Amino acid sequence: MSMNQIILLNPFKFEKRKMDIPILLEGEILVQIKRIGICGTDIHAFHGNQPFFSYPRILGHELSGIVVDENSNNKDLLGESVAILPYLSCGKCNSCLRGKTNCCANLKVMGVHVDGGFCEYIAVPQTNIIDGNGLNLDFLALVEPLSISYHGIIRADISEKDWVIVFGTGPIGIGALMFAKSKTDKIILIDVNEHRITFCQHKLGIFYAFNGDDIELYEKIKNITNGNFGDIVLDATGNKKAMQQQLNYLGHGGKWILIGLQKEELNISHPEFHKREATLMSSRNATKEDFQKVLNKINDKKIDASILMSHTLFFEEVMDHFLETIKDSNLIKGIIKVNELEK
Numbered sequence: 001m002s003m004n005q006i007i008l009l010n011p012f013k014f015e016k017r018k019m020d021i022p023i024l025l026e027g028e029i030l031v032q033i034k035r036i037g038i039c040g041t042d043i044h045a046f047h048g049n050q051p052f053f054s055y056p057r058i059l060g061h062e063l064s065g066i067v068v069d070e071n072s073n074n075k076d077l078l079g080e081s082v083a084i085l086p087y088l089s090c091g092k093c094n095s096c097l098r099g100k101t102n103c104c105a106n107l108k109v110m111g112v113h114v115d116g117g118f119c120e121y122i123a124v125p126q127t128n129i130i131d132g133n134g135l136n137l138d139f140l141a142l143v144e145p146l147s148i149s150y151h152g153i154i155r156a157d158i159s160e161k162d163w164v165i166v167f168g169t170g171p172i173g174i175g176a177l178m179f180a181k182s183k184t185d186k187i188i189l190i191d192v193n194e195h196r197i198t199f200c201q202h203k204l205g206i207f208y209a210f211n212g213d214d215i216e217l218y219e220k221i222k223n224i225t226n227g228n229f230g231d232i233v234l235d236a237t238g239n240k241k242a243m244q245q246q247l248n249y250l251g252h253g254g255k256w257i258l259i260g261l262q263k264e265e266l267n268i269s270h271p272e273f274h275k276r277e278a279t280l281m282s283s284r285n286a287t288k289e290d291f292q293k294v295l296n297k298i299n300d301k302k303i304d305a306s307i308l309m310s311h312t313l314f315f316e317e318v319m320d321h322f323l324e325t326i327k328d329s330n331l332i333k334g335i336i337k338v339n340e341l342e343k
């Protein structure tokens with residue numbers, strides 16, 4: 001049996017190919033892909049500016065689908081809707097052995113370092129299958145980006161006394177705001193995109209929302225926080241210029257958490273860092289446990305994942321409409337629907 005897959009040959013150049021449906025290796029499960037979230041990583045790869053990225057590559061790591069075949073010794077998942085944990089960890093390195101599979105020293109991310117889900121069927125190791133527990137396929141594809149936000153919020157260990165300042169309101173920042181809101185009311189968001197600022201104010205009910213280019217930003221945040229600034233400063237911009245300013249907004253004793261990733265060096269004033277006794281952390285990917293927690297939170301309606309879904313397109317439209325979708329200035333998260341058109 002054959003299937004369609006879309007390969008990114010080079011920046012800006014997709015090619016559609018007919019391929020055989022994957023033959024399963026030991027311990028793998030066959031999933032019919034149903035939804036693919038379009039991530040900033042895919043957009044950077046498409047534009048040719050994703051660090052450590054090689055071509056050709058099949059994109060797609062925010063995946064949900066239906067189990068259509070599996071190892072004969074386990075039929076429990078057959079026909080079930082599932083999310084896919086796209087991080088292939090080695091299970092042997094020091095971080096894996098300490099349960100930190102999200103930052104495995106030999107990590108390979110589907111759709112980034114190895115081929116991903118821009119196809120109709122994919123073989124996935126059974127340990128990377130997350131049982132959907134009845135959650136719909138759209139939301140299951142959003143579990144991955146939301147888990148990245150959730151992991152950052154867990155790293156931040158927010159208490160209700162804390163002022164939390166979130167820089168960046170793309171899908172990861174929005175997710176971080178949603179999870180932070182369940183910990184504290186004292187939240188400030190900063191972005192440079194007015195559409196996103198207003199969007200977050202309305203959809204998430206965040207009162208303190210500012211443009212990062214506002215020349216009075218520092219004074220405003222100083223006043224709101226009684227001169228204390230952020231107990232937690234969280235980056236979800238992946239933008240060097242934004243990151244370079246963030247230490248100024250961190251309070252004494254505070255934690256600075258970088259979920260976003262940019263490809264250059266950061267320069268910080270050591271005295272400014274030292275006098276705060278600041279804690280600097282990165283937050284990379286998410287664990288399987290994060291995925292399961294996030295899935296339950298969506299199922300229990302603790303968070304509303306539908307806020308993220310701004311655009312949908314069919315797999316059959318990717319060749320012609322991908323660029324137009326990612327260029328739309330109102331884009332929050334695009335979802336590709338696969339195996340949904342009559343053939």
Ligand SMILES: [Zn+2]
Pocket residue numbers: 039040041061062144145
């Ligand atoms: Zn992503």
Ligand SMILES: [Zn+2]
Pocket residue numbers: 089090091092093094095096097104105106107
């Ligand atoms: Zn490992």
